[in-house]
Amino acid sequence: MPxxxxxxxxxxxxxxDYAVRARxxxxxxxxxxxxxxxxxxxxxxxxxxVLGPSGCGKTTLLKIIAGLLAPTSGEVExxxxxxxxxxxxxAFVFQDFALLPWASTLRNVAFGLELRGVxxxxxxxxxxxxxxxxxxxxxxxxxxxELSGGMRQRVGLARALSVDAQVLLMDEPFSAxxxxxxxxxxxxxxxxxxQENKTFIFVTHSIEEAVYVSDQVAILLPRPSRVSEIIxxxxxxxxxxxxxxxxxxxxxxxxKIWESLRSYVE
Amino acid sequence: xxxxxxxxxxxxxxxxxxxxxxxxxxxxxxxxxxxxSEVLETLFSIIGTPVFVKALSETAYAFTMGVxxxxxxxxxxxxxxxxxxxxxxxLLPWVNIFLSAPLTALVPVLMVLFGFGMxxxxxxxxxxxxxxxxxxxxxxxxxxxxxxxxxxxxxxxSPIDAFIKIYFWAALxxxxxxxxxxxIRAVKGVIIGQLLISIVGFGALFELYSSNxxxxxxxxxxxxxxxxxxxxxEFLAYLERRVAYYAAKR
Numbered sequence: 001m002p003x004x005x006x007x008x009x010x011x012x013x014x015x016x017d018y019a020v021r022a023r024x025x026x027x028x029x030x031x032x033x034x035x036x037x038x039x040x041x042x043x044x045x046x047x048x049x050v051l052g053p054s055g056c057g058k059t060t061l062l063k064i065i066a067g068l069l070a071p072t073s074g075e076v077e078x079x080x081x082x083x084x085x086x087x088x089x090x091a092f093v094f095q096d097f098a099l100l101p102w103a104s105t106l107r108n109v110a111f112g113l114e115l116r117g118v119x120x121x122x123x124x125x126x127x128x129x130x131x132x133x134x135x136x137x138x139x140x141x142x143x144x145x146e147l148s149g150g151m152r153q154r155v156g157l158a159r160a161l162s163v164d165a166q167v168l169l170m171d172e173p174f175s176a177x178x179x180x181x182x183x184x185x186x187x188x189x190x191x192x193x194x195q196e197n198k199t200f201i202f203v204t205h206s207i208e209e210a211v212y213v214s215d216q217v218a219i220l221l222p223r224p225s226r227v228s229e230i231i232x233x234x235x236x237x238x239x240x241x242x243x244x245x246x247x248x249x250x251x252x253x254x255x256k257i258w259e260s261l262r263s264y265v266e
Numbered sequence: 267x268x269x270x271x272x273x274x275x276x277x278x279x280x281x282x283x284x285x286x287x288x289x290x291x292x293x294x295x296x297x298x299x300x301x302x303s304e305v306l307e308t309l310f311s312i313i314g315t316p317v318f319v320k321a322l323s324e325t326a327y328a329f330t331m332g333v334x335x336x337x338x339x340x341x342x343x344x345x346x347x348x349x350x351x352x353x354x355x356x357l358l359p360w361v362n363i364f365l366s367a368p369l370t371a372l373v374p375v376l377m378v379l380f381g382f383g384m385x386x387x388x389x390x391x392x393x394x395x396x397x398x399x400x401x402x403x404x405x406x407x408x409x410x411x412x413x414x415x416x417x418x419x420x421x422x423x424s425p426i427d428a429f430i431k432i433y434f435w436a437a438l439x440x441x442x443x444x445x446x447x448x449x450i451r452a453v454k455g456v457i458i459g460q461l462l463i464s465i466v467g468f469g470a471l472f473e474l475y476s477s478n479x480x481x482x483x484x485x486x487x488x489x490x491x492x493x494x495x496x497x498x499x500e501f502l503a504y505l506e507r508r509v510a511y512y513a514a515k516r
Contacts, residue, residue, distance in 0.1 A: 101512035
């Protein structure tokens with residue numbers, strides 16, 4: 001952890017340890033070009049958000065990193081190894097939660113471990129720990145349709161964390177929950193990044209959310225899709241969660257990003 | 267339903283139709299409809315007889331084999347069609363043709379191909395039941411939430427795991443609906459097979475009773491057949507209700 005903070009203070013690219021590197025990624029769906037020659041690096045132990053207007057290929061990039069989609073050209077490396085498909089070093093959090101509707105909270109949280117062949121008693125004791133951590137105690141035997149949207153996404157987060165992957169890929173994880181729950185999730189995410197020494201890749205279309213939660217914000221622009229800018233907030237990251245939204249640098253960055261994005265929003 | 271503030275038990279409308287049947291029979295409108303009481307009396311008198319037990323077991327055997335065959339073949343074929351575009355393009359026209367085709371007309375062809383025995387009856391039963399099971403399994407798989415498939419994939423599910431733990435369960439409400447309709451069609455198939463191919467089982471009883479104008483016997487067998495089909499269909503409907511809690515929220 002202390003090492004990570006040093007890295008933020010000295011933005012020398014050679015000293016940063018990257019968990020994930022995307023190099024020259026292009027992806028076409030038929031005639032539609034989703035990504036063109038996109039390169040982006042993700043520092044270890046930090047949260048990088050990928051921000052951009054809709055249709056700029058954010059989710060496509062995330063799915064390529066996850067190994068769910070193959071790039072047309074280019075390569076993704078996780079810990080120096082090229083990605084050829086999904087792997088135990090990455091876990092995915094879905095926008096629509098992707099919970100098994102026929103399974104209880106306990107089984108859903110443990111489902112990632114179940115697919116990896118962990119024995120029932122072991123995976124359930126791990127799942128119970130994350131159920132406690134995510135405030136789902138008492139709902140172990142509830143089914144997804146009995147839970148609120150916020151609780152469902154906590155199940156999704158608990159499932160992703162319980163497999164103990166080094167890289168967490170989050171595809172607009174808070175966009176389907178209500179505004180107040182969303183703010184709480186953003187605060188919780190900050191402490192999660194602090195506690196867990198994991199690399200978070202966070203796709204969002206909300207400027208405020210991206211600036212609030214990120215160590216590094218990559219702005220993607222469409223037509224053709226590319227990384228137009230990388231912003232690293234410096235001054236407010238170590239302040240309390242409740243003062244960030246009033247910090248002058250926070251407000252400046254939000255304004256600046258809106259300036260560069262507004263021309264792409266019809 | 268409520269009547270004058272009283273909660274009526276399920277299927278109480280049957281009582282009304284039963285009374286109507288009884289009255290029609292007693293009025294001697296036609297010899298074809300004997301009173302219900304007479305039919306039930308006949309039913310209890312023949313239900314233990316060796317002839318009836320033999321007919322019941324022959325019919326039950328052909329029916330069970332036909333239903334098992336159509337489930338064991340139909341569900342995997344339907345799931346594979348839903349997953350694989352090429353297979354779907356190849357098979358879907360045939361499934362649709364056979365679903366709506368007058369299968370009775372095919373029975374003579376089956377007799378030529380498979381002989382006059384039990385085998386042809388079982389195949390007829392299967393042909394009646396299988397198409398709707400295939401179509402429903404296919405529909406169940408096609409409406410599956412893509413993120414569930416991606417989720418399983420991202421956590422490293424093997425194809426067989428994905429098949430058993432995701433596709434089958436996600437499609438289960440539709441599959442059960444298809445099996446329920448398929449079973450009802452199989453009842454039709456087994457009787458038509460027994461009437462046309464070789465005169466055995468309930469088919470033989472229908473033939474025997476109707477040609478001898480034993481209408482009370484005829485109706486008694488029909489009542490038994492209806493009750494059996496209804497019980498199986500209701501059991502499957504019960505299974506469907508068991509999965510209904512997630513059917514609407516996938």
